Amino acid sequence: MNTRIANVLFQQLRSYSYKTVKRVTLPPASKLEIPESNGTKNFSLQNELKARIVASGPIPVASYMRHVLTNPSAGYYMTNDDVFGSKGDFITSPEIGQIFGEMVAVWCLNELYKFGGPVPFQLVELGPGRGTMMSDILRVFGSLKATAGLTVHLVEISDHLSKVQADLLCRSSTEHNDKPFYRSGFTGNGIKVHWYRHLEDVPQVFSIVLAHEFFDALPIHKFQKEGDCWKEVLIDIDPHDKKKFRFVVSKSETPMLRLFLNNYPEIATDRNHVEISFESEALIRQIAERFHANGGLGLIVDYGHLGEKNDTFRAFKNHKLHDPLVDPGCADLTADVDFSILNHFCERTSQVFTIGPTTQRSFLEMAGAKDRLEVLLTRAKSEEEKHRLTEGFRMLTEENQMGSRFKFLGLYPSELRQFFTKQD
Template sequence: MAICLGDPDHGYYTTRDPLGAAGDFTTAPEISQMFGEIVGAWLAHAWRLTGAPPGARLVELGPGRGTLAADVLRVLARIPGLEGIPVDLVETSPVLRKRQAETLAAHAGRVSWHDRLAGVPGAPLLLVANEFFDALPVRQFVRAAGAWRERVVGLDGTGALAFGIGPGQIETAFDAPEGAILEVSPAANAIAEEIGARIARNGGCAIVFDYGHRRTAPGDTLQAVRRHGYSDPLAAPGESDLTAHVDFEALAKAFRAGGAVPHGPIGQGEFLLALGLLERAARLGRGRGTAAQEALRAAVERLAGPDAMGTLFKAMAVTPADVPPPPFPNAI
């Protein structure tokens, strides 16, 4: 999975811009500016709750085309103490770095790129990760003969790629029928723990948006997306987006292991509606024609509707342990 997505010469993310109608999928920031504006307002509010630490940096993991960062910066420009905040983009794709530079040209003097979070200077973080963790590699284990044995990729009798069962095993308390699959993501957990440690040490906050499940449980969620439709994960290595649903319970444990406090997850729709999505849409639509208002209504439905992104996609916040909680109920 890591090779298919990140190989320098043939990886899916390193060789193309996958977003938009001409690509393979669309993310929330590309649907409407309202998403990024609400995220920016939440970051400013959480920054104040954490004591408005000076020297904060806006950090985005996997920043796509830079659209989310641009919308967030438009909001932060109105917040005293954040109007000139430095921007750190954690991005490994040369193609997407170029698009981000174009989108954020007005902020060129304060934007830096890094291959990993470790490259971001030590400072209070206002960190955003939108559809970042789902693209990190997972390991799968198959229930076989009473044990969890690792699922691997090999060749079948015709020389085509095929799934099989290898010798590796994992010890876990989960029991399940024969053939059930359990997914773990050491890469996601390691980055979440690093984020937690940075926030515990330097202050700030983080907010994560992704599709996934609240609790750790068996299930095969590995999927491939190509041209806005699902495809066989083994059919076109390096040509399809490979993702797996995020285990928010595991992320929360990792944030805590780093020393920070996770809040949520709650549905993306619940988050956006609670922070004023409908009110923002009404304001943007005021005085505009029918077509513009219909487009805004469609964007609200896509972002927050239960049959679109509102329920499957979830939001989780992370703060230091000694600050008032942000507007996130149902902490794990």
């Protein structure tokens, strides 16, 4: 990041006296009733998966993941009330402390000024969860009077979560079924917000695209080498216990395995086990085309690695690891983002280049998170609040916590490559 601009922005940011934000407690939303059966919470999802396997044989991990997370009537994100936070299954950085979203806002503004402050412009967030990060970002944009020409576009597959986001971000919101967006509303200071199911429906305008813990939720295909031969890992019904699923390997080359071997022979040569998300690839291609046509920049933040890990598909329930093949729909399914493969995807488009990934710790440090913490501490009204702020900061930045596990990858239009120096 250009540290001079970041410092100027940060001076402005700290001089505004907006208050420490108390995290909202989610109001209970309507819950879809799913009948309990055989001790399995999401019986219909399990039966549907089994029916598919019986009909056409073992399914790719990506099909299982897509179905379990986003099946319209029973998917994990579509029906569960509050999966985020201490009472849910996992906690994300924006939910830990306002500093996180504020520093992402500082980055956005810093980068936007490099582009000469284009107007109109839009903030696009993929998978906004409770809407907390966008709320923190918009507060900073509002405080710094940087909202002229701004509209907000949220890509959220879950109607239920879109309502949660709207309750946080907007005074009220309206549902639509005759427009590219399915919900819209206005923030307290008059910024228009739209909700979409797909990125391709978002208007073609200069965009800052943000994705926090989104790519890890996209379905992955798993491939592994047996001897000299690549196989796809599939999911089948366990023949010893028909209530369970198990992993098997494909007997022959599957269509997606062929795609992988044709398109990414260099990855196939270097590794023995790969998790690859073709949905992520399609999304990167769309983002790249958007930046090429209308200008824009992106920030992908997620837990991940640079190709050194190979088997990261797992589930979380109540903040604990859970068997991803047991009781589908009751736990979050995820796989670490392989940033080296994301980089490959970007390179293949030739329309975007990337900077990073850098660690969460160094991103937050460069954006001025420590100074911001000090300001918040001086304004804290109680020892308890100070403790919460300090602990949150520690969790976000410490190497053995989220500081190094989470990575930030910047995406820019290729045309700008020559203007970026190493220090940016």
